[in-house]
Amino acid sequence: MLEQLNDIEKNAMEALRSVADQAALEAWRVTYIGRSSPLMQVFAGLGKLSKEERPAVGAAANRVKAALEAAFEEKAQAIKAAALAKSLAEERLDVTLPGRPLHVGRLHPSTQQLRRVLAILAEMGFQVYTSREVETDEFNFQLLNFPPNHPARDMQDTFFVEAGERGENPILLRTHTSPGQIHAMREFAAMNPDNPPPIRIALPGMCFRYEQITARSEIQFNQVEGLVVGENITFADLKGTLNDFARRMFGQSARTRFRASYFPFTEPSAEMDVECFVCGGKGCSVCKNSGWLEILGCGMVHPVVLQNGGYDPTRYSGYAWGMGPERQLMLRYRIDDIRYFWGNDLRFLEQF
Amino acid sequence: MKIPLSWLKDYIDLDGLSVEEIARKLTLAGLEVDEIKYVGLPMPAYKDGERHEFKTSGISWARDKIVVAEIREVKPHPNADRLTLLDLFDGEKEQVVLTGAPNIFHLKGTGKLSKPLKVAYAKEGATIYDGHADGLVLTTLKRAKIRGVESYSMVCSEKELGISEEHEGIILLDDDAPVGMSLADYMGDAVLDISILPNMARNANVYGVARELAALTGRELRKPLIEYKTEGEAVENLVAIEITQPELNPRFVLGLIRDVEIKPSPYKIQRRLRLAGIRPINNIVDATNYAMLDQGEPLHAFDYDVLKARAGNKKVKIITRPAADGEKLTTLDGVERTLTPGNVLVCDEQGPLSMAGVMGGAESEVTEKTRNVLLEGAAWNFINIRKTAKQHNLPSEASFRFSRGVHPSLAEVGVRRGLQFMAEWAGGKIAPGLVDAYPLPPKEATVTVTAKDVKRLLGIDLTLEQIAALLTRLEFKCEIANHQLLVTAPPHRLDIGEGIVGLADVLEEVARSYGYDNLPETRMADALPPQVGNPAHEWEEHVRDLLVNLGFQEIVSYRLTSPERESRLAAFDEYVALANPIAPERRVLRRSLSASALEAVEKNARADSIALFEIGPVFEPQPGGLPHEPRKLVLAMSGLREALAWDVKDSPHFDFYDLKGRIELLLSGLHYPDISYAPTDSVPYLHPGKAAEVRIGGERVGVFGELHPLVRDRYEAGNAPILLAEFDLDALRRIPPVYGVRPVPEVPPVLEDIAVIVDEAVPAAQVEALIRQTGGKSLANVRLFDVYRGEQIGAGKKSLAYSLTYQSDRTMTDAEAAAIRKKIVKRLENELGAKLRS
Structure with a gap:
């Protein structure tokens, strides 16, 4: 009997070695440890054995059963692992195939740049002030200290609107956001005419110039102006603020320089140049080999402008500056054709 | 300059x-x-x-290779008629140099020159420009045989040395040029x-x-020495001046020089003029130009004998006056110009001589025959000159300066400088004195500056002495009294005003003289103004963000368009039109954002899928005044709903409900309550059956739909439907949002489906509204999941299938849900004639 058990174990183990899949394993299970397997019959026949024989055969049968079951378990795991390995291998993807695209939305690059600029200014306490795009000569020029026929108007070729006879105050498309300076100052001054509150605003918006549309010149462009008015505002403050702005906008190591310039609505006036961030100041085609990029015009608010805004220039002072987000984008992304901005070509817009 | x-x-x-x-x-x-x-x-x-x-x-110019040399004899070339051989001394050695220069050809074979010619001599190995090449091409001189004669060096033209384009002959230097000196040292510039x-x-x-x-x-400025001898009869006996309008002509100065010899100016003068961009003409014209470039006062030279003849050999009287309307003058460019009263003329008693400050007249101009020159220096009203130069399209060196303002004090300086140069370069005798009519001297600008002003506006502490030193360097007169600085502008400046403006003008000069780069950088010490923000701007940016999140690309179009372009979409009666358009297709301000959005759709028609938005103003004209600039939002969609990929070969086109779904999300993102949609046929360019208006609290805030097929055909944008939405942002912005969050329930919901059959004409929104109303608080959500039409339910009918979510604060039983459902069905049956579909 014990020999029979040894044979059962030996045959079963031998048969298990050639089992390679789940079906064969199940067949093996039925044959060797199933209900009608020879091993089970040994258990069934235990009762017929003598009292002496029974314990030894019983123990041996139990050992064989445990051994076969353990072998079965081991085999089952192995088959499962092999099957998994096989299917993993079969499911291997070409990970270099392109991913599935999505329709995504984007902001226009000018909006993106306006936001960058306004976000920095907001942290510096500059609040957004917007005003109309069609203006009168009075607000676009005269109140800003551009008298009629002044040579400074040559710098700003203007689109005029057909609006009947209006003499020296024609209607025009604003050439800069500066009319907003007067609107804002008057609004603030009206809050408390004897002691107008200080002002710190950013004026973004679309402006227009009478130009040919070419790769280098456009009839419309965005501008962001800054305006500060207060009782202790100095040219040194202007330098400090604009240098802070430049470092935030163009990098902490950005070097700047201030050149004397002329604008009718500021005095002293200056241009701020930033060291070319394309070549690091070594000279390249972007900075036209000068090492510097013209970034903005600025200056102390002209006393006439303060007065026109309702601020007494003997008591208040201020500074203002203006810059072009599209120009900044052109420098940053090395865009060489300004017409892309309003061309609405998705192949351009989708690159931002 | x-x-x-x-x-x-x-x-x-x-x-x-x-x-x-x-x-x-x-x-x-x-x-x-x-x-x-x-x-x-x-x-x-x-x-x-x-x-x-x-x-x-x-x-x-290499110092050792290009030098001053002298030509001692011009000999014929043995094998070439047009070439000459020059005996030349370069300061060290005698050289033989080959040249074809026409301007010394007449000296060929005349033997040793009595007066050697000074020239610019480039030795072997010198690098100069190729005189025969187009443009500027550098070349290095090498030894070569030209027609049998060895050549290794060159006498140079201006082009070869980069002075001008001139290559007609070689440079003939002034006689005092030192032979052997490096040319760079002699006239390198x-x-x-x-x-x-x-x-x-x-x-x-x-x-x-x-x-x-x-x-x-901080270096010394050397003032020019303007001195000359005079002789003969004084000018004042020969010429008189009458100024009719001093505000247009504050000053007029005349000087006279007799017996000049018209010839070329000294080479040094010609070279400087060329470098300054002015063509040398002859010594008299050059003297006027040179004096102008030197001192800034444009001068005009008259042929005195012409004026004298016009005056019948009597005393010449110069009159300045506005032109009569239609008066004519032939200017020295040979063009007859018709004048208007806005133009100022310099005349004599016989008629106009020149356009003041802009261009001289042809009749009295200086010619080769001129012997006696009357020289004018004047001051003109800069605005008037500006208008005249613009009106006649005559930009000139003179009008450039006069239209920006030239101080009247320079009229005299200029005339004296001009006479001095003429005498120097053309011989002649300067008549004693000047005739000087100066009816309107500018007010002397005096400004009071304090140290406090400088601190207050520039942010630097300077003493009055320091401020005075900075200004004195720019020739301001400064006087310190009572802790104040009294600053007087120098007599060449018109840009210094009075009072508070003058203060700004002077402080700018202080800052420039101090150096902008030397000014400190500070952070504002002033109080932060009240922070009021800009809710309208912030709200609009929020709308932009929502739209970007919904997959829309922002575009920005030209504000300027044409009625024709917009009429493809809709005809507008009135526009804000430009008086000076740059092009016909950009002559009015837009009335419609949709028109430009559709142009963008058309432009991008090759893209598989387009979803665009633009936010901005349109311009509604108001009679005689400023236009209204309401802000609008446009959405435009067309193309494939799903992005194509290597395993996504096709997709349905965007349709009405794609756009509507995005609008719903936009409006829910803006937290508006009480939104409803109603069919509309009020927009002629939308498909009458596929257009809706959006109402919030009953107010119409926008419309959307599919573009009308006939309108669509006007755009070359493929075959897919084009969806368009327009919103009035000003109206939208005024609607107060309602914020609130429903608590997230902790007990599971009961879900149930219900399908009802209703007449085709019953709007789905009505069915849903009734379901919601009847379901009350316990009905947390209603979602339409199917719309069916077919034989089973009969013609003219549709089946609407809803998934209902019941939710209460405790677990709801099926019986409770069934009771609500029963109520809903009953109400739908009663009010809409609906039938439950089983």
């Missing part, structure tokens, strides 16, 4: 300053140097990666091209730039 360095050196010692340093100082002080052109002086050799500071061009700001007309001349440079470097 082009300024040769050699000319600047007449007035200031620039030793020890490089050309770049000079250019940098000027640039920072507002005289921006656009370009440095080297004409002989050594150019800085930029190593790779080294900083360039200015746009640089030109040529430098660099030309600074300076942009003159509108308020810096005073610097549109060499002396003005030298004055600035003296202030910026």
Whole structure:
């Protein structure tokens, strides 16, 4: 009997070695440890054995059963692992195939740049002030200290609107956001005419110039102006603020320089140049080999402008500056054709 | 304005300053140097990666290879008629040089020259420009045989040395040029091209730039010595002046020189004029131009004998007056010009002679025959000159300066300088005195400055003495009294005002003289203003963000368009039209954002899928006044719903409900309550059956739908439907949002489906509204999941299937849900004639 058990174990183990899949394993299970397997019959026949024989055969049968079951378990795991390995291998993807695209939305690059600029200014306490795009000569020029026929108007070729006879105050498309300076100052001054509150605003918006549309010149462009008015505002403050702005906008190591310039609505006036961030100041085609990029015009608010805004220039002072987000984008992304901005070509817009 | 360095050196010692340093100082002080052109002086050799500071061009002349030499004899070439052989001495050795220069050809074979000709001589190995090449091509002189004669060097033309385009003959230097001297030392130059700001007309001349440079470097400014001998009858006996309108002509000065000999100017003068961009003509015309470039006063030379003849040999009377309407004058460019009363004329008693400050007349101009010259220097009203120059399209060196303002004090300086040069270069005798009519001298500008002003506006502590020193360098007169500085503008400046404006004008000069770069950088000490924000702007940015999240690409179109372009979509009666459009297709301000959005759809028709939005104003004209600028939002969609990929070969087109779904999400993102949609046929360019208006609280805030097929055909944008939405952002913005969050339930919901059959005409929104109303609080959500039409349910009917979510704060039983459902069905049956579909 014990020999029979040894044979059962030996045959079963031998048969298990050639089992390679789940079906064969199940067949093996039925044959060797199933209900009608020879091993089970040994258990069934235990009762017929003598009292002496029974314990030894019983123990041996139990050992064989445990051994076969353990072998079965081991085999089952192995088959499962092999099957998994096989299917993993079969499911291997070409990970270099392109991913599935999505329709995504984007902001226009000018909006993106306006936001960058306004976000920095907001942290510096500059609040957004917007005003109309069609203006009168009075607000676009005269109140800003551009008298009629002044040579400074040559710098700003203007689109005029057909609006009947209006003499020296024609209607025009604003050439800069500066009319907003007067609107804002008057609004603030009206809050408390004897002691107008200080002002710190950013004026973004679309402006227009009478130009040919070419790769280098456009009839419309965005501008962001800054305006500060207060009782202790100095040219040194202007330098400090604009240098802070430049470092935030163009990098902490950005070097700047201030050149004397002329604008009718500021005095002293200056241009701020930033060291070319394309070549690091070594000279390249972007900075036209000068090492510097013209970034903005600025200056102390002209006393006439303060007065026109309702601020007494003997008591208040201020500074203002203006810059072009599209120009900044052109420098940053090395865009060489300004017409892309309003061309609405998705192949351009989708690159931002 | 082009300024040769050699000319600047007449007035200031620039030793020890490089050309770049000079250019940098000027640039920072507002005289921006656009370009440095080297004409002989050594150019800085930029190593790779080294900083360039200015746009640089030109040529430098090797000191040992290009020298002053003299031609001693011009001999014929043995084998070529057109060439000559020059016996030349270069200071060290005799040389034989081959040339074809026509301007010495007449000396061929005339033997030893009694007076040797001074020339610019380039030796073997010298690098110069190729005179025969188009443009500027450098070449190095090598030994070669030309028609049997060995050639290794050259006498140079201006083109070969980079002075001008001139290659008609060789340069003949002035007689005093020292033979053997390096040409770079003798006349090597660099030309600074300076942009003159509108308020810096005073610097549109060499002396003005030298004055600035003296202030910026602290070096001495050498005043020109204007002295000459006079003889003969005094001018005042020969000429009189009448100024009819002093505000247009504050000053008029005349001088006279007799017996001049018209000939070319000295070479040095011609060279400087050319470098400054002015063509030399003859010594008299050159003297007027040279004096103008030197001192800034445009001059005009009359042929005195012409005027005298016109006056019948009597005393000439010069009259300045506005032109009569239609009066005619032939200007010296040969054009007959018809004048208007806005133009000022210089006349004699017989009629007009010249257009004041703009251009001279042909009749009285200086010619080869002129012997006696009457020289005019005047001051004109800059606005008047500006208008006249614009009106007749006559930009000139004179009108450039006069239209920016030339101080009347310069009229006299200019005339005296001009007479001095004429006498020097053309011989002749200067008549004693000047005739000087000066009815309207400008008010002397005096400004009071305190140390506090400087601190208050510039942020620096300077003593009155320090301020005075900075201003004195720019020739301001300064006087300290009672802790104040009394500053008087120098007599060449018109840009200094009075009072608080004058203070700003003077402080700018203090800052420039101090150096903008030397001013400190500070953070504002002033209080932060009240922070009121800009809710409208912030809200609009929020709308942009929501739309971007919904997959829309923002576009920005031209505000300027044409009625024709917009009429493809809709015809508008009135536009804000430009008086001076740049092009017909950009002559009005847009009325519609949709029109430009559709142009963008058309432009991008090749894209598989388009979803665009634009936010901005449209312009509604108001009679005689400023237009309204309401802000609008447009959405446009077309193309494939799903993005194609290598395993996504096709997709349905966007349709009405794609757009509507996005609008719903936009409005829920804006937290608006009470939104409803209703069919509309009020928009002619939308499909009448596929258009809806959006109402919030009953107010119409926008419309959307599919573009009308007939309108669609006007755009070349493929076959897919085009969806369009327009919103009135001003109306939308005024609606107060309602914020609130429903608690997230902790007990599971009961879900149930219900399908009802209703008449086709019953709007789905009505069915849903009834379900919601009846379901009450426990009905948390209603979602339409199917719309079915078919034989099973009969013609003219549709089945709407809803998924209902019941939710209560405790677990709901099926029986409770069933009771609600029963109520809903009953209500739908009663009010809409609906039938439950089983």
